Structures are given as C-alpha cells and as structure tokens.
Amino acid sequence: MSSSFFLDGKAIPFKEGQTVLQAAMSAGHYIPHLCWRPELEPHSSCRLCTVIISGKPFSSCTQPAMEGQNVECDTPELKAMRRAVTQLLFVEGNHYCPSCEESGGCKLQATAYYLGMQDNHFPHQFPVRVRDSSHPLVNLDRDRCIRCETCVRASRELDGKNVFAIHGRGIRSKLAVNSPTGLLKDSGISPEDMAVKLCPTGALTVKRVGFEFPIGQRIFDQESIATLELREYANQEAVHG
Amino acid sequence: MAEKLKVATCSLAGCFGCHMSLLDVDERLLELLEIVEFDRSPINDIKHISQPVDLGLIEGGVCNAENIHVLHEFRKMCKILVAVGECGITGGIPSMRNSFTLKECLEEAFVRGAGTENAHIPDDPEIPLLLDKVRPLHHIVKIDYFLPGCPPSAEAFLYFLTELMAGRDPSLPQELIHFD
Numbered sequence: 536m537s538s539s540f541f542l543d544g545k546a547i548p549f550k551e552g553q554t555v556l557q558a559a560m561s562a563g564h565y566i567p568h569l570c571w572r573p574e575l576e577p578h579s580s581c582r583l584c585t586v587i588i589s590g591k592p593f594s595s596c597t598q599p600a601m602e603g604q605n606v607e608c609d610t611p612e613l614k615a616m617r618r619a620v621t622q623l624l625f626v627e628g629n630h631y632c633p634s635c636e637e638s639g640g641c642k643l644q645a646t647a648y649y650l651g652m653q654d655n656h657f658p659h660q661f662p663v664r665v666r667d668s669s670h671p672l673v674n675l676d677r678d679r680c681i682r683c684e685t686c687v688r689a690s691r692e693l694d695g696k697n698v699f700a701i702h703g704r705g706i707r708s709k710l711a712v713n714s715p716t717g718l719l720k721d722s723g724i725s726p727e728d729m730a731v732k733l734c735p736t737g738a739l740t741v742k743r744v745g746f747e748f749p750i751g752q753r754i755f756d757q758e759s760i761a762t763l764e765l766r767e768y769a770n771q772e773a774v775h776g
Numbered sequence: 777m778a779e780k781l782k783v784a785t786c787s788l789a790g791c792f793g794c795h796m797s798l799l800d801v802d803e804r805l806l807e808l809l810e811i812v813e814f815d816r817s818p819i820n821d822i823k824h825i826s827q828p829v830d831l832g833l834i835e836g837g838v839c840n841a842e843n844i845h846v847l848h849e850f851r852k853m854c855k856i857l858v859a860v861g862e863c864g865i866t867g868g869i870p871s872m873r874n875s876f877t878l879k880e881c882l883e884e885a886f887v888r889g890a891g892t893e894n895a896h897i898p899d900d901p902e903i904p905l906l907l908d909k910v911r912p913l914h915h916i917v918k919i920d921y922f923l924p925g926c927p928p929s930a931e932a933f934l935y936f937l938t939e940l941m942a943g944r945d946p947s948l949p950q951e952l953i954h955f956d
Binding site: 625629630631632633634635638639644647648649651652653654655656658659661663664678750759 | 859862865866867868869871872874875909911912914915919921922923924926947948950953954955956
C-alpha cells in the first residue's frame with residue numbers, strides 16, 4: 536500500500552525514505568529551491584524550500600515525508616518569505632544581471648522571476664569581494680556567489696576532487712579554493728566538473744562560451760524554472776528510479 | 777473626456793535606455809498620449825516639474841549630489857514614484873564602481889587613463905559632487921513601485937501604465953519580469 540501526505544490539501548504519494556521535496560517534485564509540484572540538487576545530499580541552507588508542518592517551519596529538502604502529515608507550501612506568507620529570502624541573497628552579493636553572462640540561464644534570477652520579485656527591498660550591502668580569473672578555462676566571480684555550497688558538495692561527492700570550501704562565518708563567509716595558492720589555476724578544477732555545471736548562479740562559469748545564446752533564446756527566456764526543474768527531475772527519476 | 781494622467785520622467789545615473797524603451801511602444805505612443813500628459817521629461821525637455829503630478833518615472837540610480845536634489849524634487853511633486861530599470865532599482869551597471877574607492881575611479885579616468893593630457897581630476901564647482909557609492913533610489917526616498925528590466929520592455933511599460941491607470945495592482949506577470 537502506498538503512503539501519502541497532504542500538500543496544500545492535495546494527496547501526494549511517497550516512497551519510504553523520500554523527503555517532502557522529493558515526493559512533491561515526483562508528483563509534479565514545484566517547491567522553489569536553490570541549494571538542493573537531486574544528485575547531491577541535501578544541504579538545507581537556502582531556506583527557499585521552507586514549508587509549514589503542524590504550525591512549524593521545516594526545510595522540505597531534509598524533512599522526511601510522513602503518512603498523513605499536512606504540509607503548507609503555497610500560502611501567501613510562505614511566498615512572501617521566499618521572496619524576502621531571495622531579495623536578501625541579491626542585496627548581500629553584487630548581482631549585476633545586465634552584464635552577467637549567466638543572465639537568462641541563472642537559477643537565482645529565474646527563481647526571483649518565479650517568485651514575482653520586482654525589487655530588492657532591502658538596502659544593498661555592495662560588499663567588496665575578490666574575483667579569481669586565474670584559471671585559463673574557469674572563472675570564479677565571488678560577487679555572484681550565494682554560498683549554497685553546491686560546488687563544495689558536487690566537487691566532493693560527484694567529481695571526487697574537493698576543490699571548494701566555505702571559509703569564515705555568517706555574512707563574512709566566502710567561497711575558498713583548496714589549492715596551495717588559494718587560486719583556481721593551481722586547483723584540480725576542470726570546466727567539465729559538475730561543481731562548475733551545477734552552480735545555480737554565474738559564480739562559476741566556463742570561459743569563452745558566455746553570451747552564446749542571444750536574449751530571447753536563453754533557457755529561462757523559453758520556460759519558467761518550475762517547468763525546467765520538474766522536467767529535469769522526472770528525467771532523472773526515469774533513469775535512476 | 778477623463779482628465780489625463782500627469783506624468784514626469786527623468787534619467788539620473790542611467791543611460792536613457794529606459795526612455796528609449798518607453799518610446800519603443802511605437803504607434804501605441806499615440807494611444808498613450810490620449811490618456812497621459814507629460815510634465816518634466818527629457819522627451820519634451822521641460823526642466824522642472826511645474827505642478828504636482830500623478831506619476832513620476834525615474835530611470836537610473838543616484839551617483840551625485842544633483843541626482844539627490846532631482847530625486848527629492850520628484851518625491852515632493854509626484855503622488856506615485858516608480859523606480860524604472862535595473863539602475864534605479866539596484867544601482868545597476870554604474871554601481872559596479874562601488875567595489876573601488878572614488879579616488880581610484882577618478883584617477884583611473886582622468887590621471888592614469890590612456891591618452892590623458894594635462895592629467896588632473898576635474899574640480900570645476902559647477903560639476904556636481906560625486907557620491908562615494910552609486911545607490912539605488914530606494915536608499916534615498918520612498919519608492920512606491922518598481923518596474924524592472926534593462927530596459928523594461930515596451931510591453932512591460934504598457935502593462936504597468938495600463939494597470940496603474942485602471943486602479944489595479946501593476947505587479948508584472950512572470951513573463952514580463954526581467955533583470956536584463
């Protein structure tokens with residue numbers, strides 16, 4: 536007998552061991568997220584996938600699905616919270632969308648569109664961050680980093696390299712490169728690495744392919760992030776079960 | 777005929793791209809002019825807002841003392857004030873100088889720059905004082921609405937103005953929200 540829980544009143548079937556987010560995505564219900572990737576261990580740091588269960592907030596990427604539980608997801612309060620969290624990500628970094636080669640393919644930007652974000656609301660911090668363009672093929676722009684640790688996990692779990700780490704704490708934390716000089720050119724990074732491919736923003740990009748697609752033909756010019764992520768998740772499930 | 781909506785516009789630290797996009801509504805500009813009347817705007821070259829207006833559209837962020845002066849004039853004279861485009865909303869491309877000190881920027885442009893003669897930083901008192909950082913409009917005054925885009929498309933302008941004039945919430949549908 537299959538188990539199910541309720542997502543905004545709709546019954547969602549789940550398999551033993553699935554999280555709320557995995558079960559929702561399997562059933563075709565997108566829950567916004569930035570640090571979660573189906574191929575990586577969940578990290579629960581971006582807080583965008585927060586849902587309310589029994590009156591308490593939980594990150595749905597780590598919360599196990601349980602029989603009969605009532606999950607609130609698409610409420611006005613949670614939508615406003617997600618928008619505010621995304622606005623904070625924007626003002627804590629330097630996200631110059633008009634000049635960014637990732638624009639139109641950026642998941643941070645696409646999530647902001649999905650959440651109806653039209654302004655950044657909060658005062659901009661304009662932090663001064665060091666860029667690392669030392670590598671001939673890969674660029675690291677810390678202005679665009681949201682410290683979601685996707686590259687940190689992907690490098691360890693998928694590439695078997697351990698190129699990245701987060702250094703420092705709180706607002707002062709930054710992405711560090713594990714190499715003798717601290718520079719990307721002396722690390723084992725390569726443009727084919729999943730750490731580069733999975734970066735949800737333009738923090739890690741491959742050089743010489745920027746602006747490959749003109750405005751109007753980029754990924755998120757064609758479809759919303761919800762459509763893309765649900766399709767990718769379904770494809771992944773079809774392959775890996 | 778219903779009274780026309782009085783609109784003032786200006787460009788602060790912007791590139792006039794947002795104004796060009798507004799003009800990009802093409803022949804629909806004639807329909808727009810049926811319901812909208814421009815006060816101060818680079819489109820008609822009126823230099824100051826002559827009377828309180830319904831709507832102020834500001835493109836560009838704030839980079840110097842004159843920008844602040846103009847922004848305060850708009851806030852005082854406009855019932856509804858809208859930050860238009862990435863620069864007005866986030867500081868945009870001009871705010872890329874915020875990673876450097878003002879001294880570094882001025883020296884790069886006027887002292888160390890290629891081909892400079894009689895190299896010195898301009899200090900004519902008529903030149904508005906530059907601020908240490910380029911700031912978005914909402915850092916200085918209250919902004920009522922934000923119309924994102926670099927520039928916002930002509931469709932986004934039309935949608936926004938039409939909804940606002942109809943007394944509805946002018947929030948853009950997802951497909952019209954762009955930050956580039």
